[in-house]
Amino acid sequence: MINISDNRSSHEFLCFAHRGASGHEPENTLLAIEKAISLGAPWIEIDVFSVEDELVVIHDERLEYTTNGSGYVTEKTLAYLRTLDAGKGQRIPLLREVFDLVQHRAGINVELKGAGTNIPAVKLIKDYIRHHGWHYDQVILSSFNHQELARVKHLDPDIRIGALVLGIPRHYAKFAEELQAFSVHAGLAFVNQVFVDDAHRRGLKVFVFTVNFPDDLNRMRAMGVDGVFTNFPELVLSRKF
């Protein structure tokens, strides 16, 4: 059992299993999530879209990339989506199935991909906090869609949000501070020392995606970032920093 409280230390370098342990198992499946936990990942990152009354866990807006289906995820019925093979016979999971599987063994970073995901995501998180023993510091809602994040914060200011960014904004991490974000999730290709220092000055954590090679990992460590997303959690967890 992973002790989440270990991850609250300000010194700890966090490892987010990106789409689960997607370097080992089909991304965004329960198999990849269980693999990440078995490797000791303290956090799992997954992507969600809203379909009917559920949040479904899949990265692309189209089905062709990871399943045997075709077309846009949000134009399908839930019943159809649940017939598809997301790899190794896995179904496209529902977000609540992920929470039920993880059972507090790791934190969950839910990346809101689709429009209109904010309301169902907040509803689900509040339900798992009220009725299933989860805590606010075990969940982060993130998105490139900062409108969705602002709505999350409006619906429940206690939910931690992570503002995703690819590139270096004109005013560095100011946008994330304005969103009252917990963290800024920055793309590996762009993140630099000035951005990291600016985010830290604003009280934000900096998590970088996607780091799959040791040299990049060392570079991020040297830059003082707070954690990384990786398809190979063992790469991060095997290293003694």
Ligand code: G3P
């Ligand atoms: O949340 C970090 C990372 O997953 C963002 O990019 O495209 O892999 O969802 P993407």
Ligand code: MG
């Ligand atoms: Mg993602």
